Amino acid sequence: MKTLHLIGSKEMGGAERWFVRFLNAMQRRSQRVEAVVRRDSALARRHLAGIPFYELPLRTVWDPLSRVEVASVIARSDAEVVQTYMGRATRLTHVRPGRGKVHVARLGGYYRLEPLRHAHAWIGNTLGLCDWMVKGGLPASRVFHITNFAEPVQALSDEARRALRRSAGIADDECMLMTAGRMTEVKGQCHLVDAFSRLPETFAGRRLRLVMLGDGELLPQLQAQARQLGVDQRIVWAGWQHEPAGWFDAADVVVFPSRDEETLGNVILEAWSHGRPLVTTAFRGAREIARHGEDAWVVPCDDAQALARGIEAVLSDSSLQANLSDKGRKRIDEEFAEAVVIERYCSLYAGLAGGG
Template sequence: MGRGLKIAWINELALPTGGAERYVRDTAQELAARGVRSFLFYEVKASPVPSPAMLAPFEGGFPIIDLERQLRALAPDVVYVHRLSGLAAPYALSALPYPVVRFFHDHRMFCLREHKYTALTQTPCQRSIGAACYSCLGFVCRSETWPGVRFASLRKLRAEQTVARRHEAFVVGSRYMAEHIAAHGFDRSRIHVLPLYARVPPPPRVLEPRREDLLLFVGQLTTGKGLDVLLQALTRTVHPCQLHVVGRGRQEEKLRALTRELGLADRVHFLGWLEPEALSAHYRRATCVVFPSRAPETSGLVGIEAMAHATPVIGGTLGGMGEWLAHGQTGLGVPPNSPDALAAAIDQLLGDSFLRSRLGHNALRAFEERFRPEHHVSQLLTVLESLAGEGRMSA
């Protein structure tokens, strides 16, 4: 199954910086074990020096120069698109005879701000794009160039959606995301819900015991991930605890400053990005993972990774997270933007060893039943092989 299938992967970054890139790298490696040949095309401006670790599972890695010509030379069976901005590359894909699959990892094409929470109140948003995006100032976006802001356009976003709808298939990691893109006019019959998975490094021969006072946060240090809410919650907890923060992001200095302002410098430790083996050790050591996102997550890979280590999760159940975080079964659900509710949930878990054990056991069982790599990869391979046999809809 899959032997000889040739896949052209397209992703802006050839650097292992986020969940989408980790998915691209890991899934290409899983497919290679089944005989699939994979080739990565990336944006040279985004990745002037691609990561050897990112390119390792691919037979070739190529900066995008003339995508249409490059793909015709490769002649793949299927093109698998991930993060890709603008219209030029998608237009080029529509002119080719190869079937195209698009994985929607995030809300970039479905929110002017890309983050799916309002600009003024930081309230989660689950609406389709429209005039309301202007009332929340969603068109005002951060820019790395002067004057530090840019203005997003509904017209441009809708044009990107129009081109993307021409693809033969769409992959999402949750039922929530399937409904969300369907609400934007994407054909439900071509949407495939393939829950994400976690790859767990082999455990060491001697396991460190879990600490009963250690919380773990893993994710980008951005406003949407809600670390500020967790820091506020730590000033309200009764049970003494420590927090390890794994990740980096543009809000890191601001969050470090907030940590000091709240008097938490001796309890909160910023560890930066960690390699999978080191991160796995932190999952195994932690009492729980706290996932305080204020944005609707399209899936929430960090939570699935925690479950693979029998580590319960405290977090919101917005978006796709509610499809693996079952309150009182695999973790504890809390409303977004509520330090008081989050603090209460943390105290509940820290104060009840039986509850921790039960939630961790249930979390691991749910992972084994639904979120192992072979579950996702087998379904994905079925989709890819079917498309390779059928060809382009317009062909």
């Protein structure tokens, strides 16, 4: 079976990284895929090597010409399932029933449902999101829960790990905290900078450093906050990383400070996949998948003091760190492995294309 996947983003973020990860995984399992992406987007410029794709302007959600261009690509494609991601692509895609194609809208966030009701089926990556869609009036029989999977890990050698840390100015004997995400309100990095300022400069004889991966509109504000709090010299602003896996491998502890609005949080899965102890806030996605004291140390959202205490609790206990790492890896193997999730998608596609 062939599937066609449409996304309208211009820049890279968590959803776009998932898009690439998912299509590559489908191809690894001999599934035929095509993509439609926004012209001159970051995806088109450098992230779709080996994946056949079309570039369209995808101007706005209301643009009639963009809708015609999308319809033309869909009509020419022999894909049986058309899967759209987020609002723009979904609103521009209209597949008429009875034309031999099924339109599946994949939601990774709590978008306004009214403009998305014309799809034939909907996928949510958390149970909470699926429940919300059903409560919003979408038919329960056409709403499906399929979680994300973690990217397969290629662990760094000890030498490569040390080299990456040194490239960020972090010495071998320093303790590296790491976070990743676009610098927007929902990611809660302001609370992490505040929490970091509450931690001692050294812990158990090791100087504490914080590496922040990502870019976004709040970057200047966060840097100003760090200067005001006197911790800017101990923070590494690593920017957007096209290949962030090595940074997870190089970290001693991963911290994820998102606010309650965060839907799932791929950083949780990436920390588990790399076997890194995780401190996370109790946002809605974490409440669904993380187990406090077992595979993550979970603290309240929007509470810098609680976040600092959580980091201290994990740093203070090497056996806790090992337990969080081991249990996180086990969760990946049992629930969030690539093969498990791709099989769920393929089974769903087969059922929908067969009239199920």
